[in-house]
Amino acid sequence: MxxxxxxxxxxxxxxxxxxxxxxxxxxxxxxxxxxxxxxxxxxxxxxxxxxxxxxxxxxxxxxxxxRGLLQDADAAPPSLPRRRLNVAYRFCNAAAWSEKTKYDFVVVGAPYDMAGDRECRLAPIHVRQKSLDYPYRLDVHSAQPVGWFDCATGGWILRGASMADAGDVPVDHAAAAVDAEVAVISVLDEVCARGAVPVVLGGDQAGAEAVRRWCARNQHTAAARIGAGESETDNATHGPHAPGWLHFDVLNANGEPEAVGTRLQGATTILLSIDAAALHDCYVSGPASTRELRMDVARQVIAEIGRTCRIVAIHLSGWAAGGAASDVTSAAACDLLLHAMDAALDTERP
Structure with a gap:
């Protein structure tokens, strides 16, 4: 059995x-x-x-x-490990990825966790499940995506953008970081071969380094991280203070939208990483003056990054399991991911 x-x-x-x-x-x-x-x-x-x-x-x-309900113990095992795992929920109920179709965005789960003080490996399934509140639909007549209505701005985003979900990277949680990075890069090579922008659901911040290395093989790409205050997942190797990372704190002056162009220092392409750990911290107990999350500022910063640079990859890290804030954090993460994808499609950039 x-x-x-x-x-x-x-x-x-x-x-x-x-x-x-x-x-x-x-x-x-x-x-x-x-x-x-x-x-x-x-x-x-x-x-x-x-x-x-x-x-x-x-x-x-x-x-x-x-049908796979019983297994023949005498049968030869598969010669090659699976490169991607199917998932119970697809992000926004998008189509399953197919190598025969060209997409604007491909969602990939990379639940790698370096055993920090946050349980990050469950992030892809929880974020995908929450994303079903934002269903991906096609127009009956044109067969094109109808997009999402953004209640905050009163307008539609991502209208006409094609999306697919390619499942999860089969990560060994006991593996070294370099082995996990190789697995992530291998899957991105496969599913983004036709030019799709990857949307990677981490995992901890180590996964962002894999996406960064994947981007760097083809072009010089800056790396920016959207957060709200300092995150417990920060460290000198994989955090936003590692060489090349720009940290936009949406609670402080360096997160102001008008400062984005100056801080990007002439970058033309960028990897955008969203720090769900910092989002989570804003919903736990603490003084309102230091814990209040300004989603409107976060959206504006993301939009300004999209107008200034071409977003070539999107990454989510640091989502923490457990506690009453997890569901709210998942909703905030979905909202910012959709806005990041909309910013990647910005047609007004110079």
Missing amino acids: NSALVIEQSTAQHVILLDMDTSRRTKVTTPLYQLVRRFAAAGTASAVLGETCDRRLRGALDALLA
């Missing part, structure tokens, strides 16, 4: 099984599910079902093997 299976829904007639490794859902009849359960412990068909197993039962076993 496939050890990654869990029951998602059960009725008297049917059972829906979810494969936690691939996020694939399979609906089977209750008798077939009972047959799967008989192989909870490894064993041969004759040992579990008896020597008199008839042809119809053998056919059912073959069907269950083909």
Whole structure:
């Protein structure tokens, strides 16, 4: 029996099984599910079902093997590891990535976590789940994306922008940072080969370094990080104070939109990283004067970056699991990611 299976829904007639490794859902009849359960412990068909197993039962076993609900222990394992993992939810319910289609944006989850004091590895699934509040829809007549209505500005953003979700990078959480970076870069090479802007859902800030190195192979790219005060994830190697990172604090003077052009110092292309850890800190207890998050300022800074430079990659890091603020942080992260994508499409830049 496939050890990654869990029951998602059960009725008297049917059972829906979810494969936690691939996020694939399979609906089977209750008798077939009972047959799967008989192989909870490894064993041969004759040992579990008896020597008199008839042809119809053998056919059912073959069907269950083909659908991945049972596994043949004697079969040869796959020769190559999977480069990308399917996910239960796709960002904004966008289409699954296909190598035959050209996209403006491709979303990739990179749940790498260097075992810091924040639980970041669950960020991609939580942010994707919250993003379903912002569904991606196509117009019936034109088959083009209708975009999202931004209540804060009273206008539409990302109208006509194509998007796909390519799933998650299969990251080994015990691996060294350099191995995780190689895995992220390999997936970005695959899914962005036709010029899409990657939107990477981290993970901690180490993932941003992988995206930065991917950008740097093709062109000199500046790196900017949108935050709100100092983040606990900052460090000399991977934080915004590492060489080349510009930190826009949306609570202080250096986050003011009018200062963006000066601080970018003539950069033409940029990697934009959004610090969800700092967003989270703004929703926990603390004096309002130091904890208040100005989403309007954050949006304006992102828009000004898009008008000044061409955004070639977007990264989210530092989302923390647990606590009442997690759901609000996910909503804020989704909002800023959508605005970052809209800024990447800015047609008014010189």
